[in-house]
Amino acid sequence: MTNTTSALVIDDHPLSASGIADFLLSHCGFGVALPVSDVGEFWAALDPVNPPSLAVVDFWLPDGASLGLLELMKQRCPATRLLAISADDNAAVLDKVRMAGVDGFLHKQETPDIFGRAVAALLQGDNWFHGGTQSAGREFANKELPVTAAELGLTARQGQVLAMMLKGLPNKRIALNLSLSEQTVKEHVSGILERLGARNRIEVITKLRGRRLE
Amino acid sequence: MTNTTSALVIDDHPLSASGIADFLLSHCGFGVALPVSDVGEFWAALDPVNPPSLAVVDFWLPDGASLGLLELMKQRCPATRLLAISADDNAAVLDKVRMAGVDGFLHKQETPDIFGRAVAALLQGDNWFHGGTQSAGREFANKELPVTAAELGLTARQGQVLAMMLKGLPNKRIALNLSLSEQTVKEHVSGILERLGARNRIEVITKLRGRRLE
DNA sequence: TCCAACACCCTACTCCAGTAGGGTTCCGTG
DNA sequence: CACGGAACCCTACTGGAGTAGGGTGTTGGA
Numbered sequence: 001m002t003n004t005t006s007a008l009v010i011d012d013h014p015l016s017a018s019g020i021a022d023f024l025l026s027h028c029g030f031g032v033a034l035p036v037s038d039v040g041e042f043w044a045a046l047d048p049v050n051p052p053s054l055a056v057v058d059f060w061l062p063d064g065a066s067l068g069l070l071e072l073m074k075q076r077c078p079a080t081r082l083l084a085i086s087a088d089d090n091a092a093v094l095d096k097v098r099m100a101g102v103d104g105f106l107h108k109q110e111t112p113d114i115f116g117r118a119v120a121a122l123l124q125g126d127n128w129f130h131g132g133t134q135s136a137g138r139e140f141a142n143k144e145l146p147v148t149a150a151e152l153g154l155t156a157r158q159g160q161v162l163a164m165m166l167k168g169l170p171n172k173r174i175a176l177n178l179s180l181s182e183q184t185v186k187e188h189v190s191g192i193l194e195r196l197g198a199r200n201r202i203e204v205i206t207k208l209r210g211r212r213l214e
Numbered sequence: 215m216t217n218t219t220s221a222l223v224i225d226d227h228p229l230s231a232s233g234i235a236d237f238l239l240s241h242c243g244f245g246v247a248l249p250v251s252d253v254g255e256f257w258a259a260l261d262p263v264n265p266p267s268l269a270v271v272d273f274w275l276p277d278g279a280s281l282g283l284l285e286l287m288k289q290r291c292p293a294t295r296l297l298a299i300s301a302d303d304n305a306a307v308l309d310k311v312r313m314a315g316v317d318g319f320l321h322k323q324e325t326p327d328i329f330g331r332a333v334a335a336l337l338q339g340d341n342w343f344h345g346g347t348q349s350a351g352r353e354f355a356n357k358e359l360p361v362t363a364a365e366l367g368l369t370a371r372q373g374q375v376l377a378m379m380l381k382g383l384p385n386k387r388i389a390l391n392l393s394l395s396e397q398t399v400k401e402h403v404s405g406i407l408e409r410l411g412a413r414n415r416i417e418v419i420t421k422l423r424g425r426r427l428e
Numbered sequence: 429t430c431c432a433a434c435a436c437c438c439t440a441c442t443c444c445a446g447t448a449g450g451g452t453t454c455c456g457t458g
Numbered sequence: 459c460a461c462g463g464a465a466c467c468c469t470a471c472t473g474g475a476g477t478a479g480g481g482t483g484t485t486g487g488a
Contacts, residue, residue, distance in 0.1 A: 157465065184465075201446090206382030
């Protein structure tokens with residue numbers, strides 16, 4: 001291939017990074033999409049001579065490293081399109097990444113469809129900052145909501161239960177799978193609902209649509 | 215023609231049936247691929263003297279007719295390879311179709327690539343029962359293929375109700391939105407569940423995860 | 429004209445989800 | 459040691475989901 005489109009994806013959750021990379025490969029026509037999960041790896045994977053067409057950067061890297069990374073990236077590889085992603089919709093985040101010079105911003109929760117359109121827009125040379133328009137029907141997004149169970153403020157057990165809830169399993173089956181009583185499962189479910197600000201399991205499933213635990 | 219490979223495809227959603235038939239013609243080297251959408255049509259199209267090489271049978275035919283059809287087919291045309299397809303990944307379905315004597319089983323959501331490989335395996339005389347693995351690498355990508363209500367065999371009203379169900383709305387709100395009684399909504403929901411072969415709305419949501427209506 | 433399908437409404441029932449309020453162990457921290 | 463938190467179990471209750479079985483009115487095809 002003379003002109004394969006390539007991408008670099010950095011997210012501190014490796015599964016998240018590789019999920020996005022896979023999506024770029026399978027649905028956005030990328031020939032190369034390398035997932036990395038820390039900053040060192042990122043710079044190591046970057047070839048300054050032949051920079052990637054796109055870099056996808058999670059905003060919530062440890063120590064707030066993403067802003068510095070984005071600015072440096074803009075200097076070193078101005079030809080590379082920069083797409084920032086984040087798990088929350090704080091308006092301040094949007095301003096910060098804009099200042100850092102990114103070309104687009106997206107929520108992690110956005111549908112694959114929109115993600116694909118944002119990528120296409122960036123490759124065309126357009127920008128993508130439609131993040132603010134979301135805001136309908138997501139009352140539990142005021143805090144950071146990363147992909148892993150522990151970072152949702154859930155205990156390990158609650159994480160296991162949540163994973164099965166998202167598969168659509170009823171309490172009785174979750175109980176059997178974990179060798180618990182149905183009542184105990186209900187307690188965990190109640191804890192999850194309270195934590196996530198949902199009224200019932202259906203709200204949990206629809207709001208976390210397209211995500212996976214751990 | 216002396217030796218064209220022929221197939222019969224039965225699915226109660228005509229669009230689905232003809233889509234599969236087209237694929238067999240264009241990608242699997244079939245000379246004939248006849249789509250039918252009900253059991254009567256199926257037997258009418260079947261030529262016992264010169265049986266097709268392959269029969270593709272949707273598991274969720276109305277009234278659960280598929281099991282009987284599969285068994286009868288196995289008796290009458292033992293030379294015809296039988297491929298069962300289903301929209302859900304219930305393990306019980308897999309057991310049932312195996313008991314009925316099919317040669318292969320697949321999810322409808324499977325990629326065309328895998329579908330093609332399954333067909334090739336069957337024509338070679340091999341079996342294909344990889345349903346359990348359910349392709350781990352695509353939670354982010356999956357399918358944003360919009361599905362129309364008609365494609366699922368639903369009435370217009372059921373389509374509207376389903377759209378709201380997928381958003382996580384409870385019956386009462388759907389009723390208010392459509393200016394109906396809650397009871398009527400329940401009727402539509404029951405119809406949807408029967409049509410899609412689901413036990414409750416949670417199964418519907420998890421099975422159609424990531425898809426859009428119309 | 430009759431019948432089937434669809435949309436609509438109702439009561440009454442069962443079953444599951446989720447809450448409330450009681451309790452027990454175990455473990456880590458002040 | 460005493461306390462809090464997590465995990466575990468229980469009964470008893472409310473409310474929504476879904477089924478069963480009754481009904482009406484409209485439409486379109488045999």
